[in-house]
Amino acid sequence: MRVAVLVSGGGTNLQALLDAKNAGGLRDAEFVCVVSNRRKAYALERAKQNGIEAVYLPTVRFENREDYHIALRDILLERKVDLIVLAGFLVVLGDPVIQAFQGRIINIHPSLIPSFCGDGAYGLKVHEMALERGVKVTGATVHFVDGGTDTGPIIFQKAVEILPDDTPEVLQKRVMEEAEWILLPKAVDMFTQGRIHVKDGKAVIE
Ligand code: GAR
Numbered sequence: 001m002r003v004a005v006l007v008s009g010g011g012t013n014l015q016a017l018l019d020a021k022n023a024g025g026l027r028d029a030e031f032v033c034v035v036s037n038r039r040k041a042y043a044l045e046r047a048k049q050n051g052i053e054a055v056y057l058p059t060v061r062f063e064n065r066e067d068y069h070i071a072l073r074d075i076l077l078e079r080k081v082d083l084i085v086l087a088g089f090l091v092v093l094g095d096p097v098i099q100a101f102q103g104r105i106i107n108i109h110p111s112l113i114p115s116f117c118g119d120g121a122y123g124l125k126v127h128e129m130a131l132e133r134g135v136k137v138t139g140a141t142v143h144f145v146d147g148g149t150d151t152g153p154i155i156f157q158k159a160v161e162i163l164p165d166d167t168p169e170v171l172q173k174r175v176m177e178e179a180e181w182i183l184l185p186k187a188v189d190m191f192t193q194g195r196i197h198v199k200d201g202k203a204v205i206e
Helices: 012-022 042-049 065-078 095-100 124-133 168-192
Strands: 002-007 030-036 053-056 083-086 105-109 137-144 154-161 196-199 202-205
Touching: 002 012, 002 042, 012 030, 012 042, 012 168, 030 042, 030 065, 042 053, 065 095, 083 168, 105 168, 124 168, 137 168, 154 168, 154 202, 168 196
Parallel strands: 002 030, 002 083, 030 053, 083 105
Antiparallel strands: 105 137, 137 154, 196 202
16 A cells, blocks of 8 residues: 655654665565655655655745645656555644545544544644643544544554653653654554455444
């Protein structure tokens, strides 16, 4: 399957996918492009280093949100993408993309959904919210993307312990290492093998 990865930042989740591929895994996944809304996203460098097309698509180039998402959809359709992976993509996907790729978009989120998710909950902020609330366990979630923010069917979750001296940065790193970089390659591998799909609003895993 042809896979596109959408990013906005450092791209360590993208790197986890590329590492899995380069180690001989993800046999049914071909990474065809990486799209970023931010020019300086280091994820674009990671794509180039791995011979993958890197596309910079800033929102300011478009008059409105609808036009941005039509352009994004067309980039993905032109490349005959089968699966879209949101790996730290901080633009909420618009209807044109969601409708064209129903059941074929997955996202990684750095908490145990439905905790610490939804509008405004992204990146380091998620870990700040978890520490502020004083929860003892957090984690990460891979889920299908629907029309809402972090509301789609859940595929995998993994819990991560919170330790007394954690700062948001320390916790973010632990959640990535112990959960995100494991769950995302696993989900992409299983989806591209045809072993995960949506049925009756739930993720079915075979
Ligand atoms: C990751 O922690 C990812 O889960 C999070 O952004 C970070 C991107 O890091 N995504 C969200 O918060 C989405 N709501 P990366 O660029 O190093 O992969």
